[in-house]
Amino acid sequence: MSEIGYVISSSGDDLSFVLNPGENVRRWDYVSVFNNGEIIGRIISIESRSQLVDLNTDYKSMKRYIENNINDSTNICHVQILGHVVNDNVRNSREIINIGTPVYLSNSDTLSRIFSFNDEESLKIGKLMDSNIDVSININGLRRHVAILAQTGAGKSHTAGVIIEELIKKGVSVIVLDPHADYVFMKKTHDDKIYNENVMVFRTPMSTGRYGSEVGIVNTFTIRFQDLNQEDLCGIMDINESWANLTGIVNDIFDNMKGQHDYDDFMETAKSLGENYNKIRNRLRYLEKIKGVFSNKSTGINDYLSPGRLSILDLSGLDEYLADYFAWRILNTVYDAKFSNDFKYPVFVVVEEAHRFVPPRERGRTKTGEIIKKIAAEGRKFGIFLIVITQRPGKIDQDVLSQCNSQIILRITNPADQNAVINSSESITEYIIEDLPSLDIGEAVLTGEFVKMPCIVKIRNRETRAGGSDIDIISLLRMARDEIDSMNDPRKIKERNKKLLGDL
Numbered sequence: 138m139s140e141i142g143y144v145i146s147s148s149g150d151d152l153s154f155v156l157n158p159g160e161n162v163r164r165w166d167y168v169s170v171f172n173n174g175e176i177i178g179r180i181i182s183i184e185s186r187s188q189l190v191d192l193n194t195d196y197k198s199m200k201r202y203i204e205n206n207i208n209d210s211t212n213i214c215h216v217q218i219l220g221h222v223v224n225d226n227v228r229n230s231r232e233i234i235n236i237g238t239p240v241y242l243s244n245s246d247t248l249s250r251i252f253s254f255n256d257e258e259s260l261k262i263g264k265l266m267d268s269n270i271d272v273s274i275n276i277n278g279l280r281r282h283v284a285i286l287a288q289t290g291a292g293k294s295h296t297a298g299v300i301i302e303e304l305i306k307k308g309v310s311v312i313v314l315d316p317h318a319d320y321v322f323m324k325k326t327h328d329d330k331i332y333n334e335n336v337m338v339f340r341t342p343m344s345t346g347r348y349g350s351e352v353g354i355v356n357t358f359t360i361r362f363q364d365l366n367q368e369d370l371c372g373i374m375d376i377n378e379s380w381a382n383l384t385g386i387v388n389d390i391f392d393n394m395k396g397q398h399d400y401d402d403f404m405e406t407a408k409s410l411g412e413n414y415n416k417i418r419n420r421l422r423y424l425e426k427i428k429g430v431f432s433n434k435s436t437g438i439n440d441y442l443s444p445g446r447l448s449i450l451d452l453s454g455l456d457e458y459l460a461d462y463f464a465w466r467i468l469n470t471v472y473d474a475k476f477s478n479d480f481k482y483p484v485f486v487v488v489e490e491a492h493r494f495v496p497p498r499e500r501g502r503t504k505t506g507e508i509i510k511k512i513a514a515e516g517r518k519f520g521i522f523l524i525v526i527t528q529r530p531g532k533i534d535q536d537v538l539s540q541c542n543s544q545i546i547l548r549i550t551n552p553a554d555q556n557a558v559i560n561s562s563e564s565i566t567e568y569i570i571e572d573l574p575s576l577d578i579g580e581a582v583l584t585g586e587f588v589k590m591p592c593i594v595k596i597r598n599r600e601t602r603a604g605g606s607d608i609d610i611i612s613l614l615r616m617a618r619d620e621i622d623s624m625n626d627p628r629k630i631k632e633r634n635k636k637l638l639g640d641l
């Protein structure tokens with residue numbers, strides 16, 4: 138370990154040291170001091186000071202100093218103390234650090250041990266920024282849920298995909314609510330091989346995501362009309378519990394059905410209700426529009442929940458009521474299975490675009506939001522955990538966000554979103570927020586229960602194929618220009634005319 142400076146001031150939570158002029162450090166480097174063992178911290182800012190030069194120095198004086206090789210600048214590094222290193226863990230430190238204590242760059246072996254866990258516990262997600270040190274997160278640390286927060290395009294779904302890959306390697310059951318069909322390609326590797334036979338895509342008859350055999354077998358998630366009760370049907374038709382009038386009419390229809398209790402029976406019975414039919418007509422028209430979701434079989438829990446299975450529910454293109462109903466139906470069934478211990482093993486629920494499913498109270502309630510809140514509050518007792526993903530941290534129910542005790546935060550430049558992030562958890566400090574705008578795509582701050590101390594990580598490459606990446610405008614424009622050239626090519630024009638008119 139080489140000494141890089143001396144402490145010149147310290148308080149309980151931070152210290153400053155003067156840097157040896159021959160040394161070079163960067164923000165987020167880890168440094169150590171020794172007092173009753175190793176105390177580790179990270180450089181949060183570096184300041185250059187000079188007795189001769191200040192903001193009033195004019196150009197001529199500065200030029201003279203440079204020409205005469207006069208340089209009295211000193212670099213002062215400000216460090217956030219993270220804790221005492223004890224058995225490869227980081228514990229709160231209560232030691233006083235004396236002025237003059239030597240400061241060292243932390244040893245990379247020590248960092249490697251701090252950022253790793255034993256194999257059974259560890260999910261390998263990337264490398265410590267600007268280094269070759271592997272960073273893992275602790276699967277036990279996910280018990281109190283995870284939030285993945287970032288602005289659009291920063292790498293949220295890429296990161297979630299990496300965590301899902303690691304989870305299914307460990308035998309975890311994962312359910313993904315996928316509003317844009319971004320995860321449906323996870324059955325395959327980049328070179329089109331099967332990644333894992335236990336990856337299943339469920340598509341509702343009304344999903345609009347465009348993909349074909351490249352995702353493997355696609356299962357249709359359907360509902361048997363006879364399996365629905367009044368409450369389910371009101372949910373599908375977006376009839377709020379508080380609209381007693383309309384819920385009463387749905388009950389009436391149910392009570393008067395005399396046939397098969399199927400969709401046709403329901404509609405026929407509704408028509409026979411006279412005045413009430415007119416009152417509920419709009420909602421029935423909606424039901425008619427989406428009748429494709431009904432089939433003679435309901436997709437059951439055994440189809441989408443089994444050990445090590447990744448089930449992706451493609452909700453692309455569905456309107457908000459229908460997406461809400463399908464998502465609720467699955468989560469509610471899974472929650473019941475966990476609550477009653479019918480399914481013993483841990484389940485992770487990945488909620489993409491979480492602000493759509495669980496908006497803040499003042500923006501209205503969704504059925505899925507209610508069950509997500511329940512999982513956030515109590516899921517850990519029954520072994521059901523959340524990975525909540527959003528680019529709008531201020532537009533999601535704040536209770537759910539604050540129940541997430543681990544955070545993965547990628548690039549965020551918008552001050553309102555930064556504020557929402559800082560309010561969401563005590564482990565997120567001003568220092569972390571300051572770093573967010575300068576992160577590149579795929580670089581993330583990890584903080585909270587699943588790591589021993591905060592760090593910035595370059596998230597590793599995906600083993601599975603990703604969807605939803607930005608379109609490649611340049612290559613599409615190249616194709617467009619080729620098409621224009623071919624339209625104007627006299628030989629091609631002749632060929633086309635010949636095809637059209639034959640040999641005249």
Ligand SMILES: Nc1ncnc2c1ncn2[C@@H]1O[C@H](COP(=O)(O)OP(=O)(O)OP(=O)(O)O)[C@@H](O)[C@H]1O
Pocket residue numbers: 287288289290291292293294295296528578579580595596597598603605606607
């Ligand atoms: N760690 C990474 N390594 C390599 N490429 C990455 C990484 N993270 C993200 N990318 C790439 O950056 C692009 C955007 O990533 P991604 O789709 O995950 O962002 P997002 O935050 O989910 O965006 P959106 O909000 O639009 O869904 C993708 O092309 C993805 O492959």
